[in-house]
Amino acid sequence: QVQLVESGGGLVQPGGSLRLSCAASGFTLGDYGIGWFRQAPGKEREEVSYINSDGSFTYYENFVKGRFTISRDNAKNTVYLQMNSLKPEDTAVHYCATFDAFADYLRGTFKTWGQGTQVTVSS
Numbered sequence: 425q426v427q428l429v430e431s432g433g434g435l436v437q438p439g440g441s442l443r444l445s446c447a448a449s450g451f452t453l454g455d456y457g458i459g460w461f462r463q464a465p466g467k468e469r470e471e472v473s474y475i476n477s478d479g480s481f482t483y484y485e486n487f488v489k490g491r492f493t494i495s496r497d498n499a500k501n502t503v504y505l506q507m508n509s510l511k512p513e514d515t516a517v518h519y520c521a522t523f524d525a526f527a528d529y530l531r532g533t534f535k536t537w538g539q540g541t542q543v544t545v546s547s
């Protein structure tokens with residue numbers, strides 16, 4: 425089956441860190457750019473970060489710049505999102521998705537996405 429599986433979410437206190445993983449099954453992750461986005465209850469989906477197919481280009485939305493780092497290990501068919509200095513407003517279900525190009529990420533046009541992993545930042 426062709427799918428993406430997100431993991432690594434959980435409960436963390438403000439200022440803490442989490443490392444999310446996006447693992448591909450049934451296809452080669454290195455053929456695609458990967459974006460992370462998030463959605464909190466009652467809120468619209470927010471784009472978070474993007475990495476191109478070979479990892480040579482990354483992009484971060486302003487609200488995560490300096491706090492989050494996106495990376496990938498194509499040999500492991502996995503993309504990561506290291507999240508530091510977490511804030512309560514980061515609380516959301518986090519998803520990864522495949523993109524053919526950065527322009528598609530900007531448009532929010534993805535091919536495959538996962539089930540999401542819950543990130544909760546609270547004292």
